[in-house]
Amino acid sequence: MPIKVTLDEVLERRGLSLTQLAQAVDITLANLSILKTGKAKAMRFSTLEAICTVLNCQPGEILSFDPTDERV
Amino acid sequence: MFTRDRLTETAWIVIGLGRVLNWLFLLGVLLLLVLSWLFAESLISFLSNSNPGVDAASEATGLRLEMLIGILAAIATGRLLAALRDVLATARAGDPFVAANAGRLQAMGWALLALQLLDIPASLLGRFVPSLGSAAPNGDISLGGWMAVLLLFVLSRVFAAGAVMRDDLEGTV
Numbered sequence: 001m002p003i004k005v006t007l008d009e010v011l012e013r014r015g016l017s018l019t020q021l022a023q024a025v026d027i028t029l030a031n032l033s034i035l036k037t038g039k040a041k042a043m044r045f046s047t048l049e050a051i052c053t054v055l056n057c058q059p060g061e062i063l064s065f066d067p068t069d070e071r072v
Numbered sequence: 073m074f075t076r077d078r079l080t081e082t083a084w085i086v087i088g089l090g091r092v093l094n095w096l097f098l099l100g101v102l103l104l105l106v107l108s109w110l111f112a113e114s115l116i117s118f119l120s121n122s123n124p125g126v127d128a129a130s131e132a133t134g135l136r137l138e139m140l141i142g143i144l145a146a147i148a149t150g151r152l153l154a155a156l157r158d159v160l161a162t163a164r165a166g167d168p169f170v171a172a173n174a175g176r177l178q179a180m181g182w183a184l185l186a187l188q189l190l191d192i193p194a195s196l197l198g199r200f201v202p203s204l205g206s207a208a209p210n211g212d213i214s215l216g217g218w219m220a221v222l223l224l225f226v227l228s229r230v231f232a233a234g235a236v237m238r239d240d241l242e243g244t245v
Contacts (some may be wrong), residue, residue, distance in 0.1 A: 031245045041243025
């Protein structure tokens with residue numbers, strides 16, 4: 001999929017683990033893991049808002065678009 | 073929840089019983105049809121003796137056609153019950169909103185449509201083979217049956233759309 005989730009990099013910069021983020025945004029670790037590994041098909045605005053609020057970042061910092069990657 | 077479980081379990085037993093009875097009916101009619109050819113003379117002689125006023129040969133042909141309609145109806149009923157059992161199995165497993173059930177509902181729609189269409193030859197048989205008398209099949213057009221066909225095809229589409237939506241929702245974070 002051309003949309004890439006770059007949550008790992010932002011988490012590393014903030015010094016947070018996925019578990020800590022899951023607790024902070026009140027989303028299950030399993031769902032965050034699906035998001036982080038690029039297995040999610042869609043993302044709610046509410047999830048994006050919660051992650052951006054906690055990580056103090058812009059949506060563009062955790063999502064990127066690579067048109068050359070056509071894998072489903 | 074208990075009531076729903078009991079309903080599901082009862083339906084499971086009823087469908088299972090229905091399938092067994094349908095198979096027995098199919099085998100019985102198939103056997104009778106074969107016997108009607110093997111012992112054709114005995115059959116005609118029996119029909120002549122039991123009702124001397126009617127054309128026994130015509131009555132025998134009518135009975136064979138009636139048995140053929142019965143066999144086709146049993147095949148359609150078997151397919152309908154098998155699909156219904158598979159749908160119910162997914163409900164028992166707690167996961168009925170799957171794409172496969174859309175196909176099963178469509179198969180049930182086709183089977184029920186076949187049953188409805190069999191009313192036409194059944195009705196014609198009663199009309200054109202009067203020698204069958206009270207043995208003629210009841211080929212009345214059932215409005216409820218046609219509505220059920222429509223309902224099944226519509227439900228099939230609803231399930232297909234629902235399964236896609238659920239699939240999307242499952243991948244949504």
